[in-house]
Amino acid sequence: MTLILDILILFIMPFIMLGIIKKTKAFWGGRKGASIFQPLYDVLRLMKKESIYSETTSLIFKLSPIVNFSVVIFASLFVPLINGYSILNIPFAFIIFSYILGFAKFFSLIASLDTGSSFEGMGASREACFSTIVEPAFFISMASIIALTKVTSFEALKMILQNSGIYGILITILTVVTLFIMLLIEGCRVPVDDPATHLELTMIHEVMILDNSGADLGFILWASAIKMFLFGALITSLIIPDNLPVWISCLLFILSISLLAFVIGTIESSIARFRMTHIFEFIFIMSIMALLILTLVTYRIYGN
Amino acid sequence: MNWIKTKNNNKINALEIPTGTVEELKTDLRNMKYRPIGFFGKQEFSNVRLYVVLADDSLGDIYVSSILFNPDIKSYDSLTPEFPAFHNFEREFYEDFKIEPKNHPWLKPLRKNQDEYPFFKMEGEDVHEVAVGPIHAGVIEPGHFRFMCQGEKIYNLEIMLGYQHKGIEELMLNPNNRLAESICGDSVIAYNMAFSQVIEALTQTTIPKRAQLIRRIALEMERMAIHIGDLGAISGDMAYLMGASIFGTTRTLIINTMLEISGSRFGRGLFDVGGVNFDIDKEMTKKIKSTIDEVLKTVKRTAETMLKKTSCISRMEQTGTVSKETAVLLGAVGMAARASGINIDSRYDFKDEWYLKYWQNTEFKPAGDVWSRFMLRYKEIIQSAAFINNFLDELDNNKDGLTTSINNIPPNTFAISIVEGWRGEIVHCAITGADSEFIRYKIKDASFNNWYMLSMAVRNNGISDFPLCNKSFNLSYCGNDL
Numbered sequence: 015m016t017l018i019l020d021i022l023i024l025f026i027m028p029f030i031m032l033g034i035i036k037k038t039k040a041f042w043g044g045r046k047g048a049s050i051f052q053p054l055y056d057v058l059r060l061m062k063k064e065s066i067y068s069e070t071t072s073l074i075f076k077l078s079p080i081v082n083f084s085v086v087i088f089a090s091l092f093v094p095l096i097n098g099y100s101i102l103n104i105p106f107a108f109i110i111f112s113y114i115l116g117f118a119k120f121f122s123l124i125a126s127l128d129t130g131s132s133f134e135g136m137g138a139s140r141e142a143c144f145s146t147i148v149e150p151a152f153f154i155s156m157a158s159i160i161a162l163t164k165v166t167s168f169e170a171l172k173m174i175l176q177n178s179g180i181y182g183i184l185i186t187i188l189t190v191v192t193l194f195i196m197l198l199i200e201g202c203r204v205p206v207d208d209p210a211t212h213l214e215l216t217m218i219h220e221v222m223i224l225d226n227s228g229a230d231l232g233f234i235l236w237a238s239a240i241k242m243f244l245f246g247a248l249i250t251s252l253i254i255p256d257n258l259p260v261w262i263s264c265l266l267f268i269l270s271i272s273l274l275a276f277v278i279g280t281i282e283s284s285i286a287r288f289r290m291t292h293i294f295e296f297i298f299i300m301s302i303m304a305l306l307i308l309t310l311v312t313y314r315i316y317g318n
Numbered sequence: 319m320n321w322i323k324t325k326n327n328n329k330i331n332a333l334e335i336p337t338g339t340v341e342e343l344k345t346d347l348r349n350m351k352y353r354p355i356g357f358f359g360k361q362e363f364s365n366v367r368l369y370v371v372l373a374d375d376s377l378g379d380i381y382v383s384s385i386l387f388n389p390d391i392k393s394y395d396s397l398t399p400e401f402p403a404f405h406n407f408e409r410e411f412y413e414d415f416k417i418e419p420k421n422h423p424w425l426k427p428l429r430k431n432q433d434e435y436p437f438f439k440m441e442g443e444d445v446h447e448v449a450v451g452p453i454h455a456g457v458i459e460p461g462h463f464r465f466m467c468q469g470e471k472i473y474n475l476e477i478m479l480g481y482q483h484k485g486i487e488e489l490m491l492n493p494n495n496r497l498a499e500s501i502c503g504d505s506v507i508a509y510n511m512a513f514s515q516v517i518e519a520l521t522q523t524t525i526p527k528r529a530q531l532i533r534r535i536a537l538e539m540e541r542m543a544i545h546i547g548d549l550g551a552i553s554g555d556m557a558y559l560m561g562a563s564i565f566g567t568t569r570t571l572i573i574n575t576m577l578e579i580s581g582s583r584f585g586r587g588l589f590d591v592g593g594v595n596f597d598i599d600k601e602m603t604k605k606i607k608s609t610i611d612e613v614l615k616t617v618k619r620t621a622e623t624m625l626k627k628t629s630c631i632s633r634m635e636q637t638g639t640v641s642k643e644t645a646v647l648l649g650a651v652g653m654a655a656r657a658s659g660i661n662i663d664s665r666y667d668f669k670d671e672w673y674l675k676y677w678q679n680t681e682f683k684p685a686g687d688v689w690s691r692f693m694l695r696y697k698e699i700i701q702s703a704a705f706i707n708n709f710l711d712e713l714d715n716n717k718d719g720l721t722t723s724i725n726n727i728p729p730n731t732f733a734i735s736i737v738e739g740w741r742g743e744i745v746h747c748a749i750t751g752a753d754s755e756f757i758r759y760k761i762k763d764a765s766f767n768n769w770y771m772l773s774m775a776v777r778n779n780g781i782s783d784f785p786l787c788n789k790s791f792n793l794s795y796c797g798n799d800l
Contacts, residue, residue: 043563208557212455213785287557
């Protein structure tokens, strides 16, 4: 039952999350905006279309969308969804999670270089650059949380609040911030990236997929929607209480993902995107948060 | 070198224009420090006559002279190394008449023969080349940009234009207002006005005061509409959604008012040579005033919010800076030049009586960066709104009709008109022949001077800031390519 709900949510919710972000932006911009299902329709429409390949591309370029999609689906198995339990529960899943996503990123980087376009290499270098700063921060915070809760899977996230009193609250807040910044980076949202721009010189993620079309593009868009959703799910699993009836936690989950999408949309509507050189400073906030988590956890375990 | 001194919107006898030499011109330029506004050739039997038109902005005088090239003269000493403001003018002259300016540092095609364009090359392990265009992602005109970068930093940007070249100057030998206002779609009023004024100067026609006012109201409405639209576009490029959507809708209010006045949102067909075609009556005056009021309120609110937002300021400040020295050297004009601290505005400099009567300075200290261009546009919107309100009030005292009859076009006459469009000065020169036919029609858009400014602005900036810099200038492709 939970499994079926999990799978359903995994397939539908990423699109709705994207749809809500767009709807929120339209709302703040004084427009009516497209239906929240529009991202889903877009992907369905692209799936029916043929892909066009440039003469300079090789097999890598053709493989990349499929690799991306299947990897993201695989990664989603480790993430706790509706009632805080992941589909696959193995120790230290966050390492697999991180590196399997890294593998997908590597593939999209070389695929974008494969096109030989003068912009796509630029996007690839930006994306690679940001990832190198994000990864250590993610590892430090996850490892600290595991040290604190003694639970080695992502389920550790929901244990923080339950076990550790005031520290739990502090660490939860810090983790939410860390994961939220990570979501903005991985999901290519403002202020890191601007998913709505048409200016190829300022793009990060979008520019890497300029050459993709048809079903390939559909898979890439779908994969990145799921990827953003996964980080959203990690954040919600921090807050949703344990041991609730399935339908309540399911409802809570959908609500909190929608709320998160609304927050992202509001942020996108209210601030400008950072200058490329300032984005690093923003990402370093994440590293600082991770180090604070580490400090708090250390104090919690060895202090007193 | 002898010069004929004249004023804006005046005619002179084309046969009386003195002839000098390039050396004399150089000496005069050293002494007079005037600015070129016209430098164009005309075939005269087998000779080529090069007209040189200089402007003295401090007194509002225009100086005209010419240089005659025999068929056996194939080159001359370039002016550009000493007076860089001539760089584009000399390229244009070379392209049209194949008389080579020797030692010109950048003698490349300007708008024709772009297939053999010799791009500036940098070599080295770290250098990478980014080619953008001529087809762009947005709904903008075609133009090719070639960046030489190290990582994210731009060393050099080379701009190759000419894709829009359609021979407008030749077409304008059989001129009409509808053609004139189609030269550059975002400056319909300004172009139509410059053309109408040239013909009126040629024929010595003085149009009714009411018509003059209505033209100026339209010109200021155009300035407001485009400036507001560009503030929105700048916000859009920074991914500041609020600015993009609010400025976008506000611009619509102005162009819709223009629609009510003239039946076209951009003011096409609003006026012809000799007057205007549509009146602004009492009711319309009230409507325009309330719209301008509403627009100004929204613009002020949004712009002030943006100017307080750290994320917006951090994107705009010290991005795409052009120093005053560079701008002076390049001969920059218009809004972009004012944002670099040059005091130049042909409405004021050439002493347009209506503007002088209500002139108010835009008070802020420009620094030449994107922020300055944003600020200046914002201040000019306020300035234009004040002009519109004053001119609308003036309409009551000036009820002398809308049109007047035009005299015949005289033979062998040279006339010039300068109009300050929203981008900067638009210069139209017309020369008639012995049978009163047009033998040369020369157009110069502000973009012609300012495109190189963009190259200088993005130097040592991040390549991801290029679109923002570009939008802050918003130069015209067709105004350059003609």
